[in-house]
Amino acid sequence: MIRTAPGVDLDGSIRATLTRGVLWPSWVLTAALIVPFGFGVTVPPVVQYVPLVASVLVLGLPHGAIDHLALPRVRGQDPTLRAIAGVFALYGILGVVYAVVWFLAPAAAFALFILLTWAHWGQGDLYALLAVLDADYLSTRAERALAVVVRGGLPMLVPLLFFPDWYRRVANALISLFALGSTASLAWVFQLDTRLALGVGYAAVIVGYLVLTGVRAGARSVWFVDAGEVALLVVFFALVQPVLAVGVYFCVWHAYRHIARLLPLEPTSRAALDDHQLRPALARFAREATPLTLASLALLGGFYLLVPNPPADILGWVGLYLVLIAVLTLPHVAVVTLMDREQGVWTTGR
Ligand SMILES: CC1=C(/C=C/C(C)=C/C=C/C(C)=C/C=O)C(C)(C)CCC1
Numbered sequence: 001m002i003r004t005a006p007g008v009d010l011d012g013s014i015r016a017t018l019t020r021g022v023l024w025p026s027w028v029l030t031a032a033l034i035v036p037f038g039f040g041v042t043v044p045p046v047v048q049y050v051p052l053v054a055s056v057l058v059l060g061l062p063h064g065a066i067d068h069l070a071l072p073r074v075r076g077q078d079p080t081l082r083a084i085a086g087v088f089a090l091y092g093i094l095g096v097v098y099a100v101v102w103f104l105a106p107a108a109a110f111a112l113f114i115l116l117t118w119a120h121w122g123q124g125d126l127y128a129l130l131a132v133l134d135a136d137y138l139s140t141r142a143e144r145a146l147a148v149v150v151r152g153g154l155p156m157l158v159p160l161l162f163f164p165d166w167y168r169r170v171a172n173a174l175i176s177l178f179a180l181g182s183t184a185s186l187a188w189v190f191q192l193d194t195r196l197a198l199g200v201g202y203a204a205v206i207v208g209y210l211v212l213t214g215v216r217a218g219a220r221s222v223w224f225v226d227a228g229e230v231a232l233l234v235v236f237f238a239l240v241q242p243v244l245a246v247g248v249y250f251c252v253w254h255a256y257r258h259i260a261r262l263l264p265l266e267p268t269s270r271a272a273l274d275d276h277q278l279r280p281a282l283a284r285f286a287r288e289a290t291p292l293t294l295a296s297l298a299l300l301g302g303f304y305l306l307v308p309n310p311p312a313d314i315l316g317w318v319g320l321y322l323v324l325i326a327v328l329t330l331p332h333v334a335v336v337t338l339m340d341r342e343q344g345v346w347t348t349g350r
């Protein structure tokens with residue numbers, strides 16, 4: 001059966017429901033965390049891990065667990081066995097290839113993971129800007145690409161600039177599962193000179209983006225929300241300890257927004273959103289996402305058995321979980337990039 005799936009042109013009622021139920025909570029939670037950290041509060045490591053550990057079952061891991069339904073749906077097709085098998089094959093091939101890279105060259109695999117996440121979290125926010133906020137000033141591909149660079153850099157680069165030691169510790173937790181001492185090849189990234197150069201370059205990109213889009217913005221209020229989100233996240237990642245900050249961002253920002261993108265693709269949920277009801281749509285998503293979330297968890301057990309240096313503490317387990325996420329993210333990015341194409345994220349007429 002052929003149906004038309006919505007692209008970046010969501011109905012006003014759906015946009016209102018998602019703004020209230022998805023964007024607002026992300027703003028409130030990130031802003032609320034900034035306050036204590038702004039006063040210099042630090043929290044013990046165990047507490048910092050809570051959102052990342054929770055993401056195994058809540059929002060985080062599940063957000064990719066219906067990729068096999070999302071791709072056919074966005075193409076207006078029924079999720080037939082054939083279509084689903086295609087997505088599984090994509091996951092199998094890309095996932096296995098990337099897993100092999102982790103075993104052979106873990107430091108390079110980690111660097112690739114950061115760049116991939118930068119692009120992917122940026123692409124997620126770009127969709128939200130276009131579809132939920134209706135940011136019509138992003139009228140060229142160059143501006144949209146710049147938005148991806150700006151948005152993805154907030155969670156991936158800002159923590160490196162302000163918390164290099166934590167960043168290195170996490171990098172080491174992933175890399176040393178495969179090879180001890182290999183993080184040394186990345187030592188230059190954490191040095192002050194490198195961070196200063198990256199910080200200055202990135203600040204220039206942010207200013208360039210805000211000026212370029214600010215000049216074009218017809219609907220000023222939307223531009224202010226965009227600029228406000230960027231400012232909020234710069235402060236958030238500069239102040240909040242990174243394992244906590246990235247964990248919170250992953251759940252309430254990236255994953256929740258991606259789930260919000262999936263909901264209108266399913267006709268019953270779309271009708272609910274149109275009727276200003278978010279909850280039934282989320283409940284349906286949770287049901288659909290449960291089987292493959294649990295299957296992914298089984299993969300975590302498989303990784304535990306396969307890595308040369310299995311985790312011995314909580315940071316090690318977080319590292320193992322992040323490697324699992326990395327391996328699942330490559331095919332997930334392929335699916336979301338195909339979704340972007342189907343939904344006209346890069347179609348500007350210019
Ligand atoms: C936890 C953590 C880090 C990396 C997290 C990454 C890279 C997460 C990627 C998640 C993905 C891709 C989810 C799927 O959408 C940093 C930045 C090294 C800094 C310290 C804390």
Ligand SMILES: [Fe+2]
Pocket residue numbers: 063064120124254258332
């Ligand atoms: Fe994602």
